[in-house]
Amino acid sequence: MKRLLNRSRLIWLVILAFTSAVVLSSCDKEELEIQQNYPFEVRVMPVPGEVASGQTVEIRITIERNGNFNDTEYYIRYFQFDGQGTLQYFSEPPYLPNDLYQLPATQFRMYYTSQATVTQSFDVWVSDNFGNERQVSFQFNSAD
Template identity: 40%
Template structure:
């Protein structure tokens, strides 16, 4: 019978090679699982804050409606737009004085803080709703009711 004798120095060399091979394999698996693309969040929810407005309006008098878009996060390329629909009454809604908005048409909002102007053209009650949205599908709505 022949016996194989493994010398301690030879055993240490085999263990070092095995450990090195294990480290290399683990490193390869880690590199394969990594993605080279950065995950940048662009879609942030927001709230629409509207300052109090008078409940009664006079025909022909302009009512100022201060609004602010409060973002939960910031992505510079986010664009907001507004549209509106009037349910009752006759009047015009404006982003700038003397430039009335058309119902159900999207208009770009230039800044996070903006003012709407409403000019009633009749003495009856006025009801309209606005929708503020971004290009990611987030949308907030507000309803106004003037007597």
């Protein structure tokens, strides 16, 4: 009787080991990967169409993500191709054109200060550390 019980236990152990091996080997490595790269959109609240020389315009920007990965980092750069002015984040020093700056949040305010009496145009590029990038264009007519 003992032999029969030991044999039954052995058979169950073999079945359990075989089943575990089949289940574990059938897991596809790709199924276990965590998605990190999520596309995003950039939304901007309306801004004035005109700006006078020396006047500062607040630009409210929100990065709307299609998913969330905690280690995603966002960056901003800008290029001004008409007129002259400065762009800065809150009370930080003004950004230099085409330099890359890390953004501390996905909802933030930029401040553009006009330094010209002509039409001013510039592009803002928001990117993440996975290579996704979005462009937003701004144009201000002179209020002088």
